[in-house]
Amino acid sequence: MRSFVERHTFWAIVILLAAVLFLWMIFAVWPEWLIDTLGRKKTFVNTLLNGVTLGGLYFLVASGFTLIFGLMRNVNLAHGSMYLLGAYIGYEVADRTGSWFFGLAIAFIAVAISGILLQYLVFRRMAGDDLRQTLVTIGISIIAADAMLAIWTGTTYQFSPPDWLFGAADLPIISVIRSSGDAVYIKYPIYRLAVLLVAVAVGVALWVFLNRTRIGMMIRAGVNDRDMLAASGVNVQMVFVLVFAIGAGLAGFAGVIGGTALSVAPGEDIRYLLASLVVVIVGGLGSITGAAIGALIIGLAEQFGLAYFPTYGVVLTFLIMVVVLAVRPQGLMGGR
Template sequence: MRRFIEQHTFWSIVILLFAVILLWLIFAVWPQWLIEIFGRKKTFVNTLLNGLTLGGLYFLVASGFTLIFGLMRNVNLAHGSMYLLGAYIGYEVADTTGSWFLGLAIAFVVVALSGMLMQTLVFRRMEGDDIRQTLVTIAISIIVADLMLAIWTGTTYQFTPPDWLFGAAQLPVVSTIRSSGDAVYIKYPIYRLAVFFAAVAVGAALWLFLNRTKIGMMIRAGVNDRDMLSASGVNVQLVFVLVFGIGAGLAGFAGVVGGTALSISPGEDVRYLLASLIVVIVGGLGSVPGAAIGALLIGLAEQFGLAYFPTYGVVVTFLIMVIVLAVRPQGLMGSSWSRQ
């Protein structure tokens, strides 16, 4: 932190300035001229929170995607299908047993197992041939999407989260002062806040796992040099299966979390695949911190785009991707892997 400030004094000041302005925007009561420019404060704060929540959800989906790519150079384009599969399985379990958390756990396990199965049965047979692996994942996503449509039809499903996650919380943020002098506080759904904190928790857990455990060390070593890792006596195939399981499981986990926050219907797989693609392109393929930054950026951009210029919301997301590609083709946090 201190070294960063010393090395990039200018950028530190800019970032600090932004943070101060943002905090002021959130906590201060807006003067009239600001309301005239940006509209009501409530819209702004809600959009910000929606963006953060969506970013958290995108991080849950994209972290698995980027983890799998980082180690195996496998672009799993069936990742969106795994998200949707997790959502459906979680829904079925929660519907029959009545326990939302059981649904979450079983979705994680089942999707993780299906990912492990894919790795052992399919991808191991064509190691090092990334284009072919990608084509195979496309084929799998076509089949899975069609079978899911056959089983769960085109109906939209809606989860109910556990009671204590239901309802709205009052935030310590004043939206306006009424003429009577009472302050009006902003309310926000508890569940969505929980989504954001779940994403933070998963991110922290992933960081600890990758940086503080022996298996995490092997995974990081594998990302840097796969051959050397296997030469030093590690069973690389086992590590691959494990990472594929975790990555796929996270997609299933995100399916339940996201399916509860929004809804489950066919076509969601494509939406989350697109989100994962853009998040990891922006953040840098293979980098978990990159996925976090990319997810926040894209989540915020999407929500602000939706709130302030509805028709062109997609364009904002897309522009971010194009700008990042033009300036830094390997992504914000990506290493220059293409040179390897």
């Protein structure tokens, strides 16, 4: 941090000014001219929060994707299907048992098991053949999408999370001050804030797991040099299975979280596959930090695009991807 300020003093000042301006836009009561140019403050703050929470959701999905790639160089294009599978399984369990949390847990475990099966039955048989692995996962995702359509039909499902997650909370951000002098505070759904909290918690947990535990150390060593790790007596295959289970499980977990925030329907698998792809392309394949930054950027871009230029919203996401590829082909945080 300190060296960054010393090396790039100019950019550090620019970033600092931007941050100050940003904070001012969030907390200050907007003057008339700003409302004239950008619209109501409520829209802006809500879009910002939506973007950040969506980024949190994207992080949950993409972190598994990037984790699996980072260690095994497997591009698992069936990741979107795992998201949707988790959502459906979570819905079934939550619907039968009446416990949303139970559904969440079962979705994680069930999809983690499906990930282990995938690793064991498919990826291990064609280690080192990237292209074939990718094609196989495409085939699997076609079949999975069709099978899920057959079982759960095209209906849209809606989760019912616990009551205390329902409703909206007043944020300590003033939207406008009425002529009577009362301040109107911005309301925001509690569940969405919880999504953000969960995403941050998962991010921190992953960081601690990778950087502060013995298994995490093995995984990082495997990312750098798989053969050397195997030579030093670690059962690499077991590490692979574990990582695949965590990565897939996170997709299933995100399925329930995201399915509750939005809804569960066929086609969501493609949407979240796109999200994970763009997030990891922007953030850099194989980097958890990159996934977090990429998810935040893409979530914000998507929501601001939707709010401020509706018909060209997707182009914004795409442009970000193109610019990042042009400047840093390996992604913002990508190594190599």
